[in-house]
Amino acid sequence: MALFNPSRDEVRQFFFDAWAKSGQQQALTALERMAVDIMQLHPEYHHVLNAPERYLEQSYFPEMGETNPFLHMSLHLSVMEQVSINQPPGINAAYHTLWRKHGNEVEAQHILMECLAETIWQAQRQGGALDAEAYLANIQARATA
Incomplete structure (x- = not known):
């Protein structure tokens, strides 16, 4: 399995941008469409996606019971890309x-x-x-x- 290795901020910006484009009904790439479908499955993350200035650099600590929404959505995206191909x-x-x-x-x-x-x-x-x-x-x- 080959892995693409974007930075944390690049991953987060991708999700923020796809979410914003979707909200503005702009054209989406196939990968952005897949990401938006995943984001729509997780309304508990919408407040994060609507506030990129607040959450771009947010740290998440699993040992404190925090779920990193970007990691979670990235894993969704990874497996759905694998399924699609x-x-x-x-x-x-x-x-x-x-x-x-x-x-x-x-x-x-x-x-x-x-x-x-x-x-x-x-x-x-x-x-x-x-x-x-x-x-x-x-x-x-x-x-x-």
């Missing part, structure tokens, strides 16, 4: 199996996100590359459990 091969079918199983697209995406986060954590822990086979196997195991 079926990379790794089989993720699209597994995603749709999870969606049918749970009856909810967001829950299916959250399961993929958990698998992706675990795969990233394993790669960081082992100091190696992401293991696409293990990632897909984890997803498929969750889809068939």
Whole structure:
């Protein structure tokens, strides 16, 4: 799996810009449209998206129970991009199996996100590359459990 590595501020600005463009009914790129769809699934983040001057540099501390909305939405975007291009091969079918199983697209995406986060954590822990086979196997195991 190849990863694009934008800075924290670039990621946040992307979400702020796509949200603003959507609100102004401007044309969106395919990636921006996907991001806006994700943002619309999370109304609890709309106050953040509506105040870029306040949240561009906001720190989030998971150990204090804080969820980083930009990390959360980025993980959504990552897995949905993977589903859209079926990379790794089989993720699209597994995603749709999870969606049918749970009856909810967001829950299916959250399961993929958990698998992706675990795969990233394993790669960081082992100091190696992401293991696409293990990632897909984890997803498929969750889809068939």
